[in-house]
Amino acid sequence: MSGDDEVARHYAHGNLEAAILQGLRALGRDPDRLQPDDLQPIDEFHMGGRVATVELADRLDLAPGLRLLDIGSGLGGAARFFAGRGCQVDGIDVTPDYVAAANFLTRRFGLGDRLSFHPGSATDLPFPAATFDRATLLHVGMNIADKARLCAEAARVLKPGGLFGIYDVMRVSPGEIAYPVAWAAGPETSFVVAPAVYREALARAGFTLLEEHDRRALALDVFRRFQARVSERGLPPLGLHLLMGGDAVPKVANMVAALTAGIIAPLMMIARRA
């Protein structure tokens, strides 16, 4: 099985649209009249939630008319937010279930003319060279062994001077990560590496690194509030546990343990293509 197939199998759900519609109805929302905030519980499959998405958008100077590619777009929450800033957005993802759900949810918002999701791999992007002004990658690199290829592909599809915003979980000190975590069932499919590996891959692909920020404190804050809510009221009808499966609670506990021990952290990097 190829690496991409293994990733798709890890994230596959089987009946995602039905599960989301059921969750929305349980919350008293009308799936035929969705408001942007209705999907907030599943919009961000990354640490730090919407706060991190807003921060990345701000650091990338998003503005109306820019063409943006969201690589590993998941259910499309971040991409919808970027489209809300006026960008023309394409999302690609290797998990067919997610591409289908992202298109289905986006159509319900009537954003179809500004946003579309396609199947595809980060290491073989289905777009011609110099197509985009911005590219984003939120919590995807942990599934990709070849960071050099990932950055080379991002450089290829960006126009000269285009910006690449990475927000990935990275290894910030030695130590063992307990599995499962959200992105992998075990260490053989987890490619969490040091920031230096990203810096080198970016430089080799012709990027200049402009900014780098450690968002570990934000991630811990959001996770701890989630854990407190779950121990008080149980899992909500709609939430990221629908994506993480039956072992969502141990996955979160393992990520919190590795964050608390200072082994991993989500880092934001902004790089400019030559």
Ligand SMILES: C[S@@+](CC[C@H](N)C(=O)[O-])C[C@H]1O[C@@H](n2cnc3c(N)ncnc32)[C@H](O)[C@@H]1O
């Ligand atoms: C943790 S989710 C993050 C989703 C989304 N970026 C977000 O922040 O909500 C990781 C996503 O990356 C996708 N992915 C992993 N490896 C990929 C690859 N090589 N090419 C494209 N998508 C990939 C997965 O299918 C999944 O949707």
